[in-house]
Amino acid sequence: MTQGIDFNSPTWRAIETLAIQQLTTLREKNDSLTLDAIRTAELRGRIASLKDLLALGNPAPAQLADDGGHSY
DSSP states (O other): OOTTOOTTSHHHHHHHHHHHHHHHHHHHHHTOTTOOHHHHHHHHHHHHHHHHHHHTTSOOOOOOOOOTTOOO
């Protein structure tokens, strides 16, 4: 999915910076006590989408294979 994306490019760094700024803004809005459930859900969805975007540049380390419950 990330094939062909240069995560060290100035373009990616600009996208990353913008996404982090938007995350900060959305999180502040989400902290408002006046939001109804629908608006809160919408903000949380947008936050999740931005986090997914940012995660592209930080792939999770490979998980260790399950050892079948054995203790070595």
